[in-house]
Amino acid sequence: QSALTQPASVSGSPGQSITISCTGTSSDVGGYDYVSWYQQHPGKAPKLMIYDVSKRPSGVSNRFSGSKSGSTASLTISGLQTEDEADYHCSSYSSSSTPFVFGTGTKVTVL
Amino acid sequence: QVTLKESGPALVRPTQTLTLTCTLSGFSLSTSGVRVSWIRQPPGKALEWLARIDWDDDKAYSTSLKTRLTISTDTSKNQVVLTLTNMDPVDTATYYCARSKYGVPFDYWGQGTLVTVSS
Numbered sequence: 523q524s525a526l527t528q529p530a531s532v533s534g535s536p537g538q539s540i541t542i543s544c545t546g547t548s549s550d551v552g553g554y555d556y557v558s559w560y561q562q563h564p565g566k567a568p569k570l571m572i573y574d575v576s577k578r579p580s581g582v583s584n585r586f587s588g589s590k591s592g593s594t595a596s597l598t599i600s601g602l603q604t605e606d607e608a609d610y611h612c613s614s615y616s617s618s619s620t621p622f623v624f625g626t627g628t629k630v631t632v633l
Numbered sequence: 634q635v636t637l638k639e640s641g642p643a644l645v646r647p648t649q650t651l652t653l654t655c656t657l658s659g660f661s662l663s664t665s666g667v668r669v670s671w672i673r674q675p676p677g678k679a680l681e682w683l684a685r686i687d688w689d690d691d692k693a694y695s696t697s698l699k700t701r702l703t704i705s706t707d708t709s710k711n712q713v714v715l716t717l718t719n720m721d722p723v724d725t726a727t728y729y730c731a732r733s734k735y736g737v738p739f740d741y742w743g744q745g746t747l748v749t750v751s752s
Contacts, residue, residue: 525679558738560680567729567742568680579740611680613738619696622670622682622738 526551526612526625533631539600542628544612545593550623552593556615559588559597563608571610572597599630607632635659637669637730637743645720645750655713655730655743662688662706662713668733669713671704673726674745681726685733686713722750 527545534540544551544559551557555575560568570579572588575595585600595614599606612625641653655669662669670685684704685693694702703716713730727747731739 556738560739567745568731568739569742570738570740573737573740579737613680613682620682621685621693624672624680624682627679 524623526614526623528610528612528625528628530626531629531631533633534599534602535633536602536604538602539598540602540630542597542599542610542612542630544595544597544614544625546595546614546623547593549618550593550614550616551590551595553617554615555590557588557590557595558613559586560611560613561606561608562611568611602632604632606630635732635741637732637741639728639730639743639746641728641746641748643747643749645724645748647721647750647752649720651715651717651720651724651748653715653717653728653730653746653748655715657711657713657732660732660734661711662686663708664688664734666735670731670733670739671713671715671728672731672739673724673728675723675726678726683717683728684715720750724748725750 557575559572562568575590576588610628616623636658638656667688671683686704701718727745729745731742
């Protein structure tokens with residue numbers, strides 16, 4: 523089972539918007555609306571930010587939004603803030619024999 | 634308050650079996666719709682899903698590690714146990730347990746426990 527493909531790094535200035543992509547296949551991202559996104563600060567556990575492509579858990583800022591087109595999902599952070607600097611991981615349900623697959627991870631830097 | 638906490642050895646020798654325990658608080662694995670997964674992260678690398686156990690005792694494993702993994706529960710202690718046999722230095726990672734509920738994936742995570750495999 524191959525990991526989902528994410529850019530290694532994305533950067534932006536405070537107040538800007540950035541988008542992180544997550545590319546899979548028709549067996550995972552493209553086949554199901556079960557993509558989720560996690561934020562991870564250094565030395566900390568991941569935190570759920572988006573699930574089911576575009577749903578936000580209670581307490582997560584509406585500056586975070588998710589979408590999907592074909593086999594590529596995207597996480598957009600608008601109004602970038604210094605505390606958004608972290609690693610971001612996507613995940614998807616998969617119809618392969620391993621039911622969940624994570625992405626390669628993206629480091630977001632706030633310039 | 635929902636919490637999960639991993640516990641286990643910090644150092645394991647090659648070929649040994651790793652046993653990790655995830656202690657659940659604020660919820661029960663016996664509740665319909667609840668699932669607990671184990672996920673690991675080698676230093677500086679990506680997350681990797683390992684195994685899952687459901688409220689109805691259904692289980693699923695990573696295909697690549699299936700022959701080495703076992704997930705189980707101790708309902709009396711509200712714990713989920715993961716064993717990984719034949720440990721190798723490439724298994725060095727922080728191991729997390731995480732809850733899923735009613736289709737919301739990994740909504741709560743433990744703090745993680747770093748396991749180093751070295752002779």
